[in-house]
Amino acid sequence: MNFEYTEDDKKFIEEFRRFCEKEIGPFAEEIDEKGEIPRSHFKKLADMGYTGMLVPEEFGGTNLGYLKTVYAQEILAEYCGATFFSVGASCGLMGLPLLEFGTKEQIQKYIPSLMSGEKIGCLGVTEPDAGSDVANIKSVARRKNGKLLLNGQKTYITNAPIADFATVLADYQEEDGKSYGLTAFLIETNRKGVSKGKPMKKMGLKGSPTGELFFEDVEVYDSDILGRRGRGFMIIMDAFNRERLSLGAYCVGTMAACLAETRKFSRTRKTFGRPIYKHQSVAFMLADMLIKYEASRVLLHETAWMMDEYSSKKKSVKHTHNGYPVDLTSRTAELKLMASTYAREVCNNAVQIHGGAGYMEEYKVARLYRDIKIGEIGGGTSEIQKQIVAHSEAKRIK
Numbered sequence: 001m002n003f004e005y006t007e008d009d010k011k012f013i014e015e016f017r018r019f020c021e022k023e024i025g026p027f028a029e030e031i032d033e034k035g036e037i038p039r040s041h042f043k044k045l046a047d048m049g050y051t052g053m054l055v056p057e058e059f060g061g062t063n064l065g066y067l068k069t070v071y072a073q074e075i076l077a078e079y080c081g082a083t084f085f086s087v088g089a090s091c092g093l094m095g096l097p098l099l100e101f102g103t104k105e106q107i108q109k110y111i112p113s114l115m116s117g118e119k120i121g122c123l124g125v126t127e128p129d130a131g132s133d134v135a136n137i138k139s140v141a142r143r144k145n146g147k148l149l150l151n152g153q154k155t156y157i158t159n160a161p162i163a164d165f166a167t168v169l170a171d172y173q174e175e176d177g178k179s180y181g182l183t184a185f186l187i188e189t190n191r192k193g194v195s196k197g198k199p200m201k202k203m204g205l206k207g208s209p210t211g212e213l214f215f216e217d218v219e220v221y222d223s224d225i226l227g228r229r230g231r232g233f234m235i236i237m238d239a240f241n242r243e244r245l246s247l248g249a250y251c252v253g254t255m256a257a258c259l260a261e262t263r264k265f266s267r268t269r270k271t272f273g274r275p276i277y278k279h280q281s282v283a284f285m286l287a288d289m290l291i292k293y294e295a296s297r298v299l300l301h302e303t304a305w306m307m308d309e310y311s312s313k314k315k316s317v318k319h320t321h322n323g324y325p326v327d328l329t330s331r332t333a334e335l336k337l338m339a340s341t342y343a344r345e346v347c348n349n350a351v352q353i354h355g356g357a358g359y360m361e362e363y364k365v366a367r368l369y370r371d372i373k374i375g376e377i378g379g380g381t382s383e384i385q386k387q388i389v390a391h392s393e394a395k396r397i398k
């Protein structure tokens with residue numbers, strides 16, 4: 001892989017940064033305070049082409065690939081984590097599996113309005129008793145008197161309070177209780193029997209609404225099934241590979257923001273007659289931040305490049321790492337585990353270097369510190385990521 005940006009990349013990155021600096025960054029504090037993202041953010045990012053970067057041309061996208069997408073994701077995360085999450089849940093978590101497994105009709109029904117920012121989507125997997133333990137999902141679509149009725153509850157769902165559409169994972173059962181396994185259903189949230197809880201109060205990412213979805217005898221149809229009946233688990237696991245890549249970009253972007261803020265602060269803040277970056281303990285913390293940021297960024301870019309290779313060669317490519325084949329599930333888990341651990345540490349250093357000021361909401365690092373914890377929880381906790389990596393490593397040793 002060549003790590004040098006092409007002229008085209010440079011132009012794209014500069015343009016996208018200018019856009020975020022003007023249209024996203026200045027609103028981040030207000031979004032955090034109000035606990036709400038303006039709908040115009042979705043539309044502006046769509047107009048900028050951000051939401052269509054992984055969408056094929058035939059469906060109105062630019063299909064620029066994962067590497068270019070993570071360049072843009074890093075920048076958006078640097079300016080506003082809440083916007084990053086909500087737009088990502090709509091276009092990434094809901095949109096990308098739809099593009100990969102949806103029928104032409106389903107794609108035409110949902111994708112244009114999701115990608116234009118006119119409608120908002122979400123992905124409903126987690127339930128009160130099923131987070132890490134996805135197989136314990138209790139939501140069920142069961143046939144009754146010829147109708148297929150969905151009952152259940154989803155929780156901690158990004159965008160649930162504002163979503164127009166949802167992909168919902170539920171067991172598919174026949175009238176006699178025979179199960180076909182977890183199945184992904186595409187549903188409009190204004191369908192009879194669907195209701196939403198209030199936005200949940202969170203420690204961070206306050207502008208990105210999170211909440212519950214309830215399903216009471218919601219009539220669903222076979223035409224609502226994404227992919228095939230019983231293939232929901234596989235579809236969601238595939239979606240999680242992309243989610244982990246995207247969370248890696250979120251962590252890297254947040255680390256970049258911490259570095260920028262802390263460099264600025266440590267240059268101007270003076271103690272004992274000199275700028276604080278000249279004190280060795282502070283300089284070492286800054287060095288530590290830089291190392292963690294750069295190491296994560298290299299892993300992020302290499303993983304994105306592998307995913308581009310993997311999709312362009314239709315999954316036949318085998319990457320090697322020290323002579324071993326690389327499995328992308330494990331690689332994206334490795335990335336998220338490392339980048340989220342480092343990002344939490346980097347945010348901690350950023351606040352520490354700001355001293356008392358770092359504890360004050362008027363400094364950006366306070367928000368970054370609150371926001372970043374999601375990296376170690378969302379898209380599968382760090383403990384689950386380690387299990388994935390360990391499982392893959394054990395297969396290589398065998």
Ligand SMILES: Cc1cc2nc3c(=O)[nH]c(=O)nc-3n(C[C@H](O)[C@H](O)[C@H](O)COP(=O)(O)OP(=O)(O)OC[C@H]3O[C@@H](n4cnc5c(N)ncnc54)[C@H](O)[C@@H]3O)c2cc1C
Pocket residue numbers: 089093122123124125126129130131132133155156157158159202205210374377378379380381382383384
């Ligand atoms: C802000 C936010 C946004 C979210 N957005 C979405 C969304 O859009 N869609 C969605 O479906 N979900 C979403 N989630 C849910 C998220 O994916 C889950 O919270 C996460 O997967 C953990 O599940 P849990 O909360 O049930 O924790 P649990 O699974 O109950 O885990 C509790 C603790 O036990 C550990 N643990 C569990 N099992 C094991 C094990 N086998 N071995 C070792 N340790 C274990 C975990 O690592 C964790 O430390 C979101 C969560 C948050 C906080």
